[in-house]
Amino acid sequence: xxxxxxxxxxxxxxxxxxxxxxxxxxxxxxxxxxxxxxxxxxxxxxxxxxxxxxxxxxxxxxxxxxxxxxxxxxxxxxxxxxxxxxxxxxxxxxxxxxxxxxxxxxxxxxxxxxxxxxxxxxxxxxxxxxxxxxxxxxxxxxxxxxxxxxxxxxxxxxxxxxxxxxxxxxxxxxxxxx
Numbered sequence: 001x002x003x004x005x006x007x008x009x010x011x012x013x014x015x016x017x018x019x020x021x022x023x024x025x026x027x028x029x030x031x032x033x034x035x036x037x038x039x040x041x042x043x044x045x046x047x048x049x050x051x052x053x054x055x056x057x058x059x060x061x062x063x064x065x066x067x068x069x070x071x072x073x074x075x076x077x078x079x080x081x082x083x084x085x086x087x088x089x090x091x092x093x094x095x096x097x098x099x100x101x102x103x104x105x106x107x108x109x110x111x112x113x114x115x116x117x118x119x120x121x122x123x124x125x126x127x128x129x130x131x132x133x134x135x136x137x138x139x140x141x142x143x144x145x146x147x148x149x150x151x152x153x154x155x156x157x158x159x160x161x162x163x164x165x166x167x168x169x170x171x172x173x174x175x176x177x178x
Contacts, residue, residue, distance in 0.1 A: 017111075018066035020104040027063070028097065031056050032090050039086045048083040053093065060097055064104035074100065077117050084128040085135025092127045096120060144170050 035056035039049055057078055065071040084092065099120050106113035147169030155162035 016067070017070070017108045019108050020066070020101070021063040023060060023063065023097070023101060027060055028094065031060055031093065031097065035090060035093055036086065039089075047079060047081045049086070049089070050079050050082040053082050053096075054078040057093065057097065057100075061100065064100055070104075070107065073117065077121055080121060080124075082124065082128065084132040085139070087139065088131040088135035089128070092124055092131055095127070096124055099123065139170075143173060 035052060038052035038055045041052070054075060058075065061071055061074045061078075065074055078096075082089075099115055103113045103115040103120070106115065147166045150169065151162040151166035154165070
């Protein structure tokens with residue numbers, strides 16, 4: 001009876017893991033675009049933008065974690081509260097993807113990793129405030145003010161190009177930077 005329990009505990013600690021798939025540039029771009037779309041649809045008072053983050057990173061996690069338990073753990077980890085300025089918050093998304101990729105690779109190759117699940121959550125949580133400060137300041141105080149300062153006189157003269165130029169300066173610059 002004791003031998004059976006010892007063997008079960010050994011099997012439980014040594015999970016069979018498949019090699020994570022290599023992430024492509026398109027995977028990262030798709031994740032960013034999905035995040036920018038989902039962020040406006042999934043606001044809640046419980047986890048704010050955590051649902052959008054989890055939705056956008058889900059395909060990447062599926063490529064990285066072939067083991068169902070590891071995949072479910074990663075999904076749960078990203079459903080936490082997440083609130084920052086959304087353009088600059090994509091930088092946090094990229095860092096999170098890099099940490100998850102390294103974690104999955106280490107788990108497959110070594111069976112252990114130095115990147116803990118709480119470490120991934122701690123990095124996300126600690127960067128939310130600083131990136132919100134940078135993003136809110138740049139978009140609200142710099143780009144919107146400059147865009148409108150240049151285009152309001154054009155619009156008052158009846159120039160059609162005032163609106164597209166204002167949009168480009170205020171919003172169109174945001175996506176390549178994020």
